[in-house]
Amino acid sequence: MPDAQAARGSDPSGLVAELETARDARDDAREAVDEIGESRLRDLREALGGLERLFDQYEADATGTGDFKSYIDFQDDLVAFVEDLDDDLPERETFESLLDLFKKKRLSESDFAEARDRLSDARDLVGRLDALADAEDEYRKARARAEERADEYAAEVEALERLQRLGDADLDAPVGTLRDPIERYDEGVRAAFREFREAAPARELLGFVETAQSYPLVGFDPVPADLAAFVEDREAGTESLAQLLEYAEYSPSKLDHYVAAPRALKRAVGGNRTYLERLDAEPLTVGWPPAPAEELRYRLDELVSVVDRFADEDVLAALHTVRGRVRDDDYERLRTAGVAEHELTDEERERIESGVEEDLAAARDAERELRDALRDL
Structure with missing residues (x-):
């Protein structure tokens, strides 16, 4: 400071x-x-x-x-x-x-x-x-x-x-009773999103991200307009995201053997490579230490609606467990203890001990x- x-x-x-x-x-x-x-x-x-x-x-x-x-x-x-x-x-x-x-x-x-x-x-x-x-x-x-x-x-x-x-x-305080379900959910949703990203057609994956935009507390970055139009209008949009990124590395002459509009693909996919490579599950995670209850409670309601679109029952069950823990009377006590445990530096601990x-x-x-x-x- x-x-x-x-x-x-x-x-x-x-x-x-x-x-x-x-x-x-x-x-x-x-x-x-x-x-x-x-x-x-x-x-x-x-x-x-x-x-x-x-x-x-x-x-x-x-x-x-x-x-x-x-x-x-x-x-x-x-x-x-x-x-x-x-x-x-x-x-x-x-x-x-x-x-x-x-x-x-x-x-x-x-x-x-x-x-x-x-x-x-x-x-x-x-x-x-x-x-x-x-x-x-x-x-x-x-x-x-x-x-x-x-x-x-x-x-x-x-x-x-x-x-x-x-x-x-x-x-x-028994911080683990709060941290464990949050970590279980975060790990589950990351794994589920990785599978979704690898297997789903790019059109479906980016369509999901666009739908998630109607849930502002989830926090996905908007899909670039040219990329959204490409996967929606072109046959290549039925390919996986990984396949499109691989295609974008091809020369136009080589790519001409795989897609109908090679230059359009290189512009839309290659031009938005950074966005696509950064697209992951982080907007869907809770994180540790978690946010205050009055903030997290509404975000979890949105996450339930969004995660339900691609994740299995185990991930949703973990998310519901977290949502229930946030509504418990001891949430803020556990959260404050978790923040203290996670964030306090040695210098800050010394200041607290000497009195502020x-x-x-x-x-x-x-x-x-x-x-x-x-x-x-």
Whole structure:
């Protein structure tokens, strides 16, 4: 449990403080922008950019003993630029003051430097937009860190609750009375399905899988559409699955002696070889340790309907025995003991022996503290 261990060794208060600081910084930055108006600041930023482009265009040619035409064009363009500014633009007076600054017979680089210096307050105002964007980004990152840590604590809580449950298991319970019928059924259904797979026509076998799709708790993967159509429509569908897979290895010229549509077979069967090779009885087994009763009970009802389509009475009898055991009052006690016996590592057993209650309470408190902060901040 690497994430849970990291969470257990950390203090959520620091993250809460970070989140609160980031929230306050964002609110202050938003207030600073709202004091002027976000749209007005964006207009100011656009105006500063436009003016800087105007300076870049003319500064070299209009200064000193430069091109007189450039000097005149700059004067005209600057006047037009300032007159076109919105009356409500922040620092508009500063822009207007540039008309007097540049109203002289000869311009120098120092004039442009002074113009830029006069606009420093305007640039500071525009900087509020960047400050807000940065503050919002830091706030999002602080929330993401807090959410990630809260999820780690949630994982820690889940893991510790599991250890607590397993630590309460009755390790002296007669687990074999539950495990034995499950293993007997699982072995029987695997053998029965192997026989069915080897002997049945591919059309019948894949038809069974398609029928099983109407039982969602059984869990067979759907038959690929092209494969289902091939075995349904072609004479080769009456062959066993093993035979079709062998045919798919043949060259088209050799295969032409055995089936009517060799290329169709190679596409449908050869193209779905992985699916066919993986087709086994695992979706029909119960497994050990088994699922909780409220989950397994409904799945077993579906398995009875599905397994009855190919298995013999012995397999069905074993399945009914398992279904009966799941309905017994002692099922969860036996299952919990089986899970503890099967799943607990040596490290987890040591943790149970040392006690998990304090760690569990601390993890719950830490997660709650972070969730509350995420809700309120």
